Amino acid sequence: MNSAKKPIKGYTNIRVRYAETDTMGILHHAVYPVYFEEGRTELMRDYNFSYDEMEKKGVILPVYSVEVKYLKPAYYDNLLRLETELEELKGVRIRFAYKLFTEKNELMATGAVSLIFTNADSFKPMRPPLWFKEIFGLE
Amino acid sequence: MNSAKKPIKGYTNIRVRYAETDTMGILHHAVYPVYFEEGRTELMRDYNFSYDEMEKKGVILPVYSVEVKYLKPAYYDNLLRLETELEELKGVRIRFAYKLFTEKNELMATGAVSLIFTNADSFKPMRPPLWFKEIFGLE
Amino acid sequence: MNSAKKPIKGYTNIRVRYAETDTMGILHHAVYPVYFEEGRTELMRDYNFSYDEMEKKGVILPVYSVEVKYLKPAYYDNLLRLETELEELKGVRIRFAYKLFTEKNELMATGAVSLIFTNADSFKPMRPPLWFKEIFGLE
Amino acid sequence: MNSAKKPIKGYTNIRVRYAETDTMGILHHAVYPVYFEEGRTELMRDYNFSYDEMEKKGVILPVYSVEVKYLKPAYYDNLLRLETELEELKGVRIRFAYKLFTEKNELMATGAVSLIFTNADSFKPMRPPLWFKEIFGLE
Numbered sequence: 001m002n003s004a005k006k007p008i009k010g011y012t013n014i015r016v017r018y019a020e021t022d023t024m025g026i027l028h029h030a031v032y033p034v035y036f037e038e039g040r041t042e043l044m045r046d047y048n049f050s051y052d053e054m055e056k057k058g059v060i061l062p063v064y065s066v067e068v069k070y071l072k073p074a075y076y077d078n079l080l081r082l083e084t085e086l087e088e089l090k091g092v093r094i095r096f097a098y099k100l101f102t103e104k105n106e107l108m109a110t111g112a113v114s115l116i117f118t119n120a121d122s123f124k125p126m127r128p129p130l131w132f133k134e135i136f137g138l139e
Numbered sequence: 140m141n142s143a144k145k146p147i148k149g150y151t152n153i154r155v156r157y158a159e160t161d162t163m164g165i166l167h168h169a170v171y172p173v174y175f176e177e178g179r180t181e182l183m184r185d186y187n188f189s190y191d192e193m194e195k196k197g198v199i200l201p202v203y204s205v206e207v208k209y210l211k212p213a214y215y216d217n218l219l220r221l222e223t224e225l226e227e228l229k230g231v232r233i234r235f236a237y238k239l240f241t242e243k244n245e246l247m248a249t250g251a252v253s254l255i256f257t258n259a260d261s262f263k264p265m266r267p268p269l270w271f272k273e274i275f276g277l278e
Numbered sequence: 279m280n281s282a283k284k285p286i287k288g289y290t291n292i293r294v295r296y297a298e299t300d301t302m303g304i305l306h307h308a309v310y311p312v313y314f315e316e317g318r319t320e321l322m323r324d325y326n327f328s329y330d331e332m333e334k335k336g337v338i339l340p341v342y343s344v345e346v347k348y349l350k351p352a353y354y355d356n357l358l359r360l361e362t363e364l365e366e367l368k369g370v371r372i373r374f375a376y377k378l379f380t381e382k383n384e385l386m387a388t389g390a391v392s393l394i395f396t397n398a399d400s401f402k403p404m405r406p407p408l409w410f411k412e413i414f415g416l417e
Numbered sequence: 418m419n420s421a422k423k424p425i426k427g428y429t430n431i432r433v434r435y436a437e438t439d440t441m442g443i444l445h446h447a448v449y450p451v452y453f454e455e456g457r458t459e460l461m462r463d464y465n466f467s468y469d470e471m472e473k474k475g476v477i478l479p480v481y482s483v484e485v486k487y488l489k490p491a492y493y494d495n496l497l498r499l500e501t502e503l504e505e506l507k508g509v510r511i512r513f514a515y516k517l518f519t520e521k522n523e524l525m526a527t528g529a530v531s532l533i534f535t536n537a538d539s540f541k542p543m544r545p546p547l548w549f550k551e552i553f554g555l556e
Contacts (some may be wrong), residue, residue: 023438027179029202063168162299173436309478311447341446
């Protein structure tokens with residue numbers, strides 16, 4: 001649970017590229033974390049926050065953990081819908097939860113990604129900047 | 140635990156490609172599952188088993204779940220060592236565990252991947268073929 | 279030159295993903311052909327043609343040649359604009375020309391991709407299907 | 418032609434990863450430039466030169482042009498052989514030529530990549546460092 005009053009959630013549409021499929025004819029499993037990353041970018045944009053600017057201010061967010069459960073395959077040219085939720089901000093760590101839906105709105109994958117606020121120069125963990133919390137209404 | 144007498148384990152050396160790094164200057168997190176996949180291929184080859192041939196016999200292995208924990212970053216041109224262990228074969232599912240080591244032999248990531256034996260025509264789960272079990276000394 | 283009366287051209291917006299950047303902090307050069315492929319998909323969609331359906335009818339389009347000239351770099355989160363033009367259909371070959379523009383509408387890359395109409399079963403070259411030509415107004 | 422007495426050439430073996438294949442069941446065309454990049458890295462290593470170290474000295478090599486001709490497809494788990502030749506060093510530009518061979522030693526692709534010696538801070542073109550030329554016996 002985030003400490004904000006309401007869910008911090010966003011949606012992104014992503015179309016499966018041919019290059020992202022494999023010999024089985026399905027979306028390759030290693031592409032899902034790339035989609036999740038796009039989901040984070042777009043969620044942040046919804047809040048007028050730019051990950052790019054944060055990096056330029058010397059704060060980076062390397063990934064600490066990734067989990068994905070694959071429930072249904074996707075195919076070339078499918079238009080998927082990704083739900084990204086900022087689930088928790090705790091200490092130096094931030095956690096996002098994901099639901100990926102097929103064109104027919106069936107749940108095709110779930111996932112979670114944790115990242116660590118990190119000083120770009122020292123590569124050491126750091127508390128999230130105040131302005132980061134304020135943007136999302138977190139304390 | 141697999142039901143075989145001894146661990147089914149193998150090692151693969153993988154060099155970080157430039158294309159696999161990102162703006163942070165580190166190996167991108169979505170590449171790890173690709174390395175794990177290469178680890179599976181090589182472990183199977185150690186046992187004179189070819190995943191490719193299994194596919195040609197109509198048995199495919201789509202991924203059911205992926206977990207990765209990222210402990211240390213890797214950089215372009217680093218020569219990593221990947222340990223792949225066939226951890227469990229249970230029902231239609233097979234599970235591999237991973238340890239990834241830096242050039243200095245420090246643990247840089249751990250992971251696990253579960254896959255489901257699947258009929259290539261019907262895309263339905265199926266029991267692993269007998270010959271698969273025999274090759275690895277599993278019952 | 280295509281043999282149709284007017285240019286067969288389309289535009290696609292593509293946002294640079296973090297995973298697509300490299301240690302130099304720029305969009306990696308091997309991603310451009312992936313964008314071009316997306317451009318082809320979208321151009322075809324503009325003409326109510328689905329590459330996916332063509333594949334299901336047993337016609338595939340493996341790439342025969344790729345050329346890219348890189349004029350300006352792009353960065354994470356940049357929103358690029360891709361111009362895709364069906365330039366020529368000649369014998370078994372089809373050729374697309376590309377212009378990629380930065381957010382500020384500066385030309386950042388040009389390219390061309392040739393593909394070969396191929397029978398999916400025999401993997402042999404074949405004439406483009408009549409319905410393909412009709413859709414694009416080509417003879 | 419390079420200005421050195423003999424060809425500056427090297428060979429690298431590369432195995433096709435599952436993730437690198439597509440719905441057609443073949444090695445995706447956008448992966449070839451990634452292989453070429455690996456070829457450059459390995460050719461440089463043969464000459465005890467590290468691209469990584471050059472970058473740390475503030476010299477980067479963004480790609481200026483890529484050309485690939487695809488003659489035969491490759492499949493998952495194929496062990497390919499890549500020939501990389503430093504073809505020309507002229508002004509700020511360096512050009513590599515490639516030949517990619519199948520397991521059966523058939524020519525499956527040819528290519529060329531030009532890169533520009535660039536100052537990492539200013540992103541401006543620059544003459545190749547003297548020590549670079551000396552390593553390869555170029556004037």
